[in-house]
Amino acid sequence: MTTKKRIKVIMAKPGLDGHDRGAKLLARVFAEAGMEVVYTGLRQTPEMIVDAALQEDADVVGLSSLSGVHNYFFPRVVELLKEKGLDDVLVVGGGIIPEEDVAGLRKAGVAAIFGPGTRTDDIIKFIEDKISGT
Numbered sequence: 001m002t003t004k005k006r007i008k009v010i011m012a013k014p015g016l017d018g019h020d021r022g023a024k025l026l027a028r029v030f031a032e033a034g035m036e037v038v039y040t041g042l043r044q045t046p047e048m049i050v051d052a053a054l055q056e057d058a059d060v061v062g063l064s065s066l067s068g069v070h071n072y073f074f075p076r077v078v079e080l081l082k083e084k085g086l087d088d089v090l091v092v093g094g095g096i097i098p099e100e101d102v103a104g105l106r107k108a109g110v111a112a113i114f115g116p117g118t119r120t121d122d123i124i125k126f127i128e129d130k131i132s133g134t
Contacts, residue, residue, distance in 0.1 A: 014073035046076040075108035
């Protein structure tokens with residue numbers, strides 16, 4: 001019998017953004033979908049987020065930003081993951097992110113940006129497909 005490895009997700013709120021309702025909701029949704037989730041809490045630095053990913057052997061880092069800091073923090077997390085040899089960790093983002101910023105974030109290594117109104121089933125499927133390699 002083959003046991004399927006549970007996907008491990010780090011959910012993080014980088015910067016000074018104090019609104020985490022969406023991040024907490026997604027953490028619960030991911031857990032209900034069978035993923036193992038660690039929510040790092042508010043006001044995380046990129047270094048704190050990457051340290052959590054390393055310590056927890058994460059498959060995914062989910063970043064949430066509502067305060068306009070995504071163009072700095074999201075790429076910085078990707079950069080630090082690479083420096084730590086965690087190139088295989090999938091980085092996804094969400095929150096209030098202007099459409100004109102998405103291409104730059106994708107170019108920086110963020111696999112996907114999910115804005116308000118994205119169906120949670122679509123986010124789960126994206127993560128599962130990327131982690132399973134399909």
